[in-house]
Amino acid sequence: MATVAGVAVEDGHWIGGERIASAETFEDLSPIDEQVIAHIARGGAEEVDAAVRAARAAFPAWAATDRQERARLLHAIADGVEKRMEQLAIVETTDNGALLRSHLRGVMPRVAHNFRFFADWLLGLGRDDFETRGHRNHVSWDPAGVCALITPWNAPLMLATWKIAPALAAGNTVVLKPAEWSPLTASLLADITVEAGLPDGVFNVVQGYGEEAGAALVAHPDVRRISFTGSVPTARRIAAAAAAHLVPLSLELGGKSPLLVFADADLDLAVNLAVEQYDNAGQVCLAGTRLLVEESIAEEFTERFLARARALRQGDPREMGTDIGPQIHRDHLARIDGFVRRALDGGATALLGGGPNTDLGGLYYRPTLITGAAPGSEILREEVFGPVLTLQTFRTEEQAVEMANSTDYGLAATIATGSPERAERVSARLVAGTVWVNCFFVRDLRAPFGGARQSGIGREGGDWSFDFYCDVKNTVTAPWEK
Numbered sequence: 001m002a003t004v005a006g007v008a009v010e011d012g013h014w015i016g017g018e019r020i021a022s023a024e025t026f027e028d029l030s031p032i033d034e035q036v037i038a039h040i041a042r043g044g045a046e047e048v049d050a051a052v053r054a055a056r057a058a059f060p061a062w063a064a065t066d067r068q069e070r071a072r073l074l075h076a077i078a079d080g081v082e083k084r085m086e087q088l089a090i091v092e093t094t095d096n097g098a099l100l101r102s103h104l105r106g107v108m109p110r111v112a113h114n115f116r117f118f119a120d121w122l123l124g125l126g127r128d129d130f131e132t133r134g135h136r137n138h139v140s141w142d143p144a145g146v147c148a149l150i151t152p153w154n155a156p157l158m159l160a161t162w163k164i165a166p167a168l169a170a171g172n173t174v175v176l177k178p179a180e181w182s183p184l185t186a187s188l189l190a191d192i193t194v195e196a197g198l199p200d201g202v203f204n205v206v207q208g209y210g211e212e213a214g215a216a217l218v219a220h221p222d223v224r225r226i227s228f229t230g231s232v233p234t235a236r237r238i239a240a241a242a243a244a245h246l247v248p249l250s251l252e253l254g255g256k257s258p259l260l261v262f263a264d265a266d267l268d269l270a271v272n273l274a275v276e277q278y279d280n281a282g283q284v285c286l287a288g289t290r291l292l293v294e295e296s297i298a299e300e301f302t303e304r305f306l307a308r309a310r311a312l313r314q315g316d317p318r319e320m321g322t323d324i325g326p327q328i329h330r331d332h333l334a335r336i337d338g339f340v341r342r343a344l345d346g347g348a349t350a351l352l353g354g355g356p357n358t359d360l361g362g363l364y365y366r367p368t369l370i371t372g373a374a375p376g377s378e379i380l381r382e383e384v385f386g387p388v389l390t391l392q393t394f395r396t397e398e399q400a401v402e403m404a405n406s407t408d409y410g411l412a413a414t415i416a417t418g419s420p421e422r423a424e425r426v427s428a429r430l431v432a433g434t435v436w437v438n439c440f441f442v443r444d445l446r447a448p449f450g451g452a453r454q455s456g457i458g459r460e461g462g463d464w465s466f467d468f469y470c471d472v473k474n475t476v477t478a479p480w481e482k
């Protein structure tokens with residue numbers, strides 16, 4: 001047991017309703033000061049096998065539990081999340097360095113909402129029956145079995161519960177492998193599921209490294225679904241493991257999303273949207289990190305952007321006035337800095353930032369704006385996952401669309417324009433799972449979420465989640481004799 005920010009957090013796995021230790025542990029560091037905050041059980045094939053067996057044993061009864069009861073239990077978990085909102089928020093901030101303000105105001109309420117939304121969606125799940133030459137077609141969603149969920153560190157509990165809630169609602173059982181850089185809130189969630197009365201084995205957590213616990217989980221022959229959020233290289237490994245057993249996969253991967261600013265846009269709004277892309281210290285898959293600005297307004301846009309960005313307060317994420325906290329880990333900061341150094345060495349210029357903010361300690365990276373990067377260069381193609389934006393200009397709508405679509409990703413895109421016709425035209429041509437027009441990060445769980453190209457495979461949200469986590473069945477019945 002560890003005590004983190006005054007909150008007791010179990011450091012073992014959660015398997016079949018029991019806390020299980022491992023022979024070895026790994027150190028969990030806080031990005032705020034790089035101090036060790038917990039020693040977490042380091043799981044491997046053995047713990048994964050125990051968790052999958054527990055989940056498999058719990059599956060028949062949970063799958064047979066009626067929808068009303070499953071929904072009631074998910075609402076009870078949401079109640080528990082709301083009751084422990086402040087604890088979850090401070091532990092998550094201590095563990096992954098994201099702003100406490102955001103956790104309290106937006107993220108943890110969304111965690112509770114994830115459970116409520118999918119519980120309620122389950123109750124309304126169903127399509128109208130239809131007839132084929134007098135035969136009745138009835139579509140149903142059968143739970144698939146044990147779901148392996150592998151999640152990242154940038155929004156640990158939010159992204160995990162976005163998978164856990166529909167998987168459980170659908171009648172599956174779950175083994176979650178949280179990211180090793182942010183393992184703690186998954187452990188608190190296990191406590192909450194016990195308080196809510198979830199049967200043992202329905203929800204399991206195996207802690208550990210991706211190459212050990214994660215790899216063993218996705219290779220396990222009894223896993224029926226794999227849902228992963230994280231990087232493209234890891235997704236390739238997971239897809240290869242899934243191929244061995246032909247397990248359906250949902251992959252929510254990175255992005256290199258454009259923010260297109262047309263000359264007819266409300267410039268204040270466009271600047272606000274651009275500055276918002278530094279949210280979570282840039283560690284957001286959806287971030288519109290490529291600012292594409294119409295040439296005629298680029299100078300004014302840049303001036304106003306720099307004035308707003310310079311006013312951002314960087315510092316301790318526990319302070320309510322902080323706008324940008326630390327990066328997750330020393331290795332990650334070095335990766336971000338590597339991208340920036342190579343861009344600058346290649347002839348680009350940093351109009352803002354361009355390196356770590358060493359006044360604040362080891363893990364803070366200055367909000368950065370890069371201009372003059374060579375077309376097609378790494379900084380314009382690869383996901384940096386830090387507070388690093390690039391600025392490019394365009395002359396025509398055609399050119400803007402071409403630049404926007406010029407990466408291997410296709411997660412999201414944002415358009416700032418005063419013209420509804422332009423918004424419609426441009427949006428239709430963008431390769432992206434989500435397009436925002438004159439807004440950013442307006443999210444709704446009824447909407448499909450996912451990416452095109454290397455940003456992923458599949459969609460989550462509403463029916464899309466149930467379609468993934470279930471074996472969808474059509475029963476065709478001939479007319480009964482009268």
Ligand SMILES: NC(=O)C1=CN([C@@H]2O[C@H](COP(=O)(O)OP(=O)(O)OC[C@H]3O[C@@H](n4cnc5c(N)ncnc54)[C@H](O)[C@@H]3O)[C@@H](O)[C@H]2O)C=CC1
Nearest residue numbers: 151152178179210211214215230231234253254285383385
């Ligand atoms: N939401 C997103 O789109 C995210 C994107 N990224 C991108 O990935 C880059 C690297 O971040 P990482 O933390 O290294 O991401 P990652 O993809 O390695 O880690 C995500 C999760 O996958 C697990 N994992 C790693 N190797 C695995 C394997 N062989 N089998 C099964 N699970 C495995 C990790 O333990 C973690 O839980 C970031 O800089 C960013 O560009 C990272 C996190 C989230």
Ligand SMILES: O=C(O)/C=C/C=C(\O)C(=O)O
Nearest residue numbers: 154155229284285286443
């Ligand atoms: O908040 C959302 O709806 C989606 C967030 C996704 C990420 O931040 C991510 O996967 O990086």
